[in-house]
Amino acid sequence: MGQWRPVSNLRDQVSRHPPVVVFFLSLLILSITFLCIGLYSQNHNIKNPDVSVDWNRVLGSIAGFKFCTHLNDTNAPKEEDSPRMVEHSDKTNISTSSAHVSLLVPLAFIGDVPDNTAISATMLGSQMGMKGAAAKASVNISLLLHTDITDNQTPAGTQRSRPLTCLHFTALTHVFPQTPSPPECPVSESKEKSAPPVRAAAVEEHKHNSPHCFSLNFTPDPRLTxxxxxxxxxxCMHHLMLASAALLVICVLVTLCGTFPSRSPRSFQGLDLQKESLLSQ
Known part of the structure; x- marks a missing residue:
């Protein structure tokens, strides 16, 4: 019978069973990770993982495309590269299933863009980061160029200008994210551009470097997350603490099991030799 010597028995088990040691360390690290994540979540803002699409994602996806005008040029992208404009012929359907939204968004234009111009394009919901049925819907967008409007206030009370653009959406109601949205455009700003918008095609960044294409720079707004x-x-912290405690209990049980003595293969070989000698006699 072996004696219960916890330290020496545990050391012996560690040297004989490396896979068990790796399993034990994995459980211990996972338990500590859950504990740290639970403590971190209480003191920091965390994005809701259940909300897959918000306005920050939609605007960021729009900024990931180039908008190219002069669609009849040979070097410019074809109009078929972008979906056709959404036409709402049924006026009764417009009020019930589609919506027109004008939002003041943190988008700035990059490159030489003519002043006092509005650019219109049509994008699929999938191009704007939508999922499900909204990914197959078409969305009309109109961008009012060079619209810098003062938005933020400094602690001293003075206004600080930040690049904002008035962006118009026309799409089915279910396409828009049901999350906090940017503020609406001022009435004077939305009516300022009376000329019809210039048709543009939304193309991926790497496809075209035409001089008639321009890009957008997007600054995420924390208020939209x-x-x-x-x-x-x-x-969340309660569940993480429970998972961490359960893993720690398993680690303790594994450690206690390792403190008990176990017969080595040599002892079993010695018993077999003794049995063979007795049988030979």
Whole structure:
């Protein structure tokens, strides 16, 4: 019978079973990770993982495309590269299933863009980061160029200008994200451009370098991100603490099992030799 010597028995088990040691360390690291994530979530803002599409993602996807005018030029992209304009012939359907939205968004234009111009294009919902049925819908967008409007206030009370653009959307109601949206464009700003917008095609950044194409620079707005509430963070921490405690209990049980003595293969070989000698007699 072996004696219960925890330290020496545990050292012996570690040297004989490396896979068990790796498994034990993996559980311990995972438990500590859950504990750290739970503590981190209580003191920091965390994006809600259940909200896959918000306005920041939509605007960021729009900024990932180039908008090219002069569609009849040979070097410019063909109009078929961009979906056709959405036509709403049924006026009764417009009021019930589609919507027209004018939002003041943090988009700035890059390159030489003519002043006092509006650019219109049509994009698929999938190009704007939408999923499900909204990914197959077409969205008309109109961008009012060179629209810098003062938005933020400094702690001293003075206005600080930030590049904002008035962006018009026309699409089915279910296409728009049901999350906090940017502010609406001022009435004077939305009516300022009376000339018809210039038709443009939305193409991927790497496809065209035409001088008639321009890009957008997007600055994410933290106010448009859906964060976890206090109750949701408390529930998340509760589940993480339970998972961490369960893993720690398993680690303790594995450690206790390793402190008990076990017969080595040599002892079993010695018993077999003794049995063979007795049988030979």
């Amino acid at each position: 859906v964060l976890l509430t206090k109750d949701e963070k408390a529930l």
